[in-house]
Amino acid sequence: MHPWRAAHRTRISLPTITPRESSAAMKKTLFTLLLLSVATACAADWASWRGPEQTGVSRETGLPDKWSLKKGDPNLVFAVPHSGLSSPVVLNGKVYVVGRCGEKETQQEVIQAFDAKTGALAWEDKVNVWHTDIVDDRLGFTNVAGDPETGNVYAHTTSGELIGYTAEGKRLWTRSLTEEFGRVSGYGGRVVSPMVDEDKVIVGMPNASWGELSVGNTRLVALDKKTGQIIWWASGGYAVKNTYHSTPVVAVVGGQRLIFTGGGDGCIHAFKVRTGEKVWTHKFVDNGEAVNASPVVKGDKIWIGHGEENAGSTQGRVVCIDGAAVTNGKPKELWRYDGVKVKFASPVLHEGLLYVCDEAGKMYCFDADKGGAPLWEFAYGVSTKGSPIWADGKIYISEVDSTFHILKPTKTECMSLSSVKFRGKGGVKTELHGTPAISDGRVYFTTTNQLVCIGNKDSGPVKVELPPQVKEPDTKGPATFIQIVPADATLKPGDNVTFKAFAYDANGQRLGEVEAEWELSGIRPPVYPIGLAAPKTVPGAPPPALAGKLSETKGKATTLTAGKMPPAQFGQVVAKVGKLTGEARVRVVPVLPYVMDFEKVPVGRTPGAWVNTSGKFAVVKGPDGSFALRKRNDSPNPLVARANAYIGSPDLKDYTIQADVYSNKVRGNMADMGIGASRYTLLLVGNDQILRLNTWDALYGGRVKTEMPFKWQPETWYTMKVMATIVDGKGVIKGKVWPRSEKEPEKWTLELEDPLPIPDGSPLIYGFANGTIDAANPGPESYFDNIKITPNAKK
Structure with missing residues (x-):
């Protein structure tokens, strides 16, 4: 059911805070506070398209070196009908993908779940396509995100619906990001895949909605993964030039749990993942065009690339950033290498080596810490959209031009172990756009005609040991931020919704519910991003305060009842806690007529x-x-x-x-x-x-x-x-x-x-x-x- 049918929809808008300043001394202090968790043994699910470590690495062994499409091949588990561009994810015995189905007037997008052992279709949900410039052969672009805690999965459709599903395919909730928030899709298919962290499902988009979010920007929105209610908004703050598909990544950097994403603005941004507060931005695309690759993170270092024009004569760039060394909201760039067009594929990080693919089917290997010239280059194909996966000493990667590759990398060279070509009816080329997934001794990948599984047919559940992960400090500081939950609510006249106030410290750690003084206000004016000139201020009085009634003006919670007049309005609910203020956006939509x-x-x-x-x-x-x-x-x-x-x-x-x-x-x-x-x-x-x-x-x-x-x-x-x-x-x-x-x-x-x-x-x-x-x-x-x-x- 849609959340606006089942419960009051809610959205939260959080203002950008003054970025944290970092010095060498602070960095050293933070480092001593960080704790490493012990290595974790877990089931070999692949709930995120970049794997459990978000680095494109699998810890499984015993994976195939070669295989073929011939019937009876010992390493071909199944190849079943499916048409799409997405990367599979694997969770609790099911493989989830987004694809396309039908022809002409019956053309739709489809979210599908297959049995991970047999390839049998478990369930599917077909959705119509509307309000987008994306054409039919670009449907099924995004990847499903799985939640190991609940077993639920989440899909972002071409039209902009963000949908939560149970493992059995029942809809939990649906949000129309396009109609509710002005999400823009463009025409090339570049739509951002969702990701799950703690109690949230988070997705990026360029959008323009209302109030302070009226002007187009690279934004993240975090929703309660169980209800679809919005927890926070985050804005990159730079002018958007294009759509993009960089999937966010979460890691503890500089003692803070942060979320990192590329954007349609030539930047990589870092936000506190529990509040949406902006920590820093690094603009590394000279012409401000889109960053499509997802970053990889280890310790305080972040690696990412782009495939656009640089200020000189080269195209493409790979950078390494120190995400904890921040001055005036900008992190320190440790190294860069120009001339590698990292247009679509995301990098892989394994044992000090960074593997990067350009858009023309060439792989580059860098010393991740030192940078410099590539240690080696290897041309495996002619076109790349999907990202590489490192597993069992090999790299698995799809090539758009009909080929799936298995490569053998070392520190000094790379060689090909296997290249399998696909053909459709009449010998027509079959494209491969997605990234492989690895789970329980098998490798899964998609083509525009099939979902393919290779590996050990008889493999049972596999346990893998993940390396220690950086943890946040155990100590918490005083409150520096107030978050209202639910906080960006859409109501109809006369409807009501209850708001609560929560406090967070400077590192983004939650301190709990707090007592606040509550009031209503008008909307905030548009915030214009860097690189876009603001127009002259519109003369006249500011918008009036939201028309409605609060049940409490002081306390940990209050209930807003929207006024019946005016029939349509914007406004805000404000919570004051000492010198701190939190705000929630409220939209009251008209009823008909x-x-x-x-x-x-x-x-x-x-x-x-x-x-x-x-x-x-x-x-x-x-x-x-x-x-x-x-x-x-x-x-x-x-x-x-x-x-x-x-x-x-x-x-x-x-x-x-x-x-x-x-x-x-x-x-x-x-x-x-x-x-x-x-x-x-x-x-x-x-x-x-x-x-x-x-x-x-x-x-x-x-x-x-x-x-x-x-x-x-x-x-x-x-x-x-x-x-x-x-x-x-x-x-x-x-x-x-x-x-x-x-x-x-x-x-x-x-x-x-x-x-x-x-x-x-x-x-x-x-x-x-x-x-x-x-x-x-x-x-x-x-x-x-x-x-x-x-x-x-x-x-």
């Missing part, structure tokens, strides 16, 4: 409860003299030029949305404008003069679609209307457009039937300023007015 004519919204601002709107739209006086919502048209950046503004909660269903739209014409360009219901969009394509009704526009114009020529004039108001419902198990979607000055036609302009209906989704408006060059050469102006969202008549 809902009407917005923008007459009471201050100029330069956006309506309450609308997501992904601020900075991309703004209320102005429209062409007809009334107030309207204007789409921004001064930036060609796709993260700004194109945008869905989400109006309500993702659980809305069986409704109709209507809006007035207007576009002028600039240098031969008109805007694209649309409205959406239940994840279906009615779209006026300005330059092509087409009216289109569809879902998942990136798939050849729509997984299901209908369109027609439609001549609409510039500088003329039109009314758009779209209705979505389900009849006899099929989606029925209808749309119409007419000049606003004329009477509404009785007949629908376009009608669509969907054999795989989407039952619910947030209402939206869509705008794209075609032909925008820059602020001096803007694209066409477009406006929205008189939004009406109403429940469909009962059947």
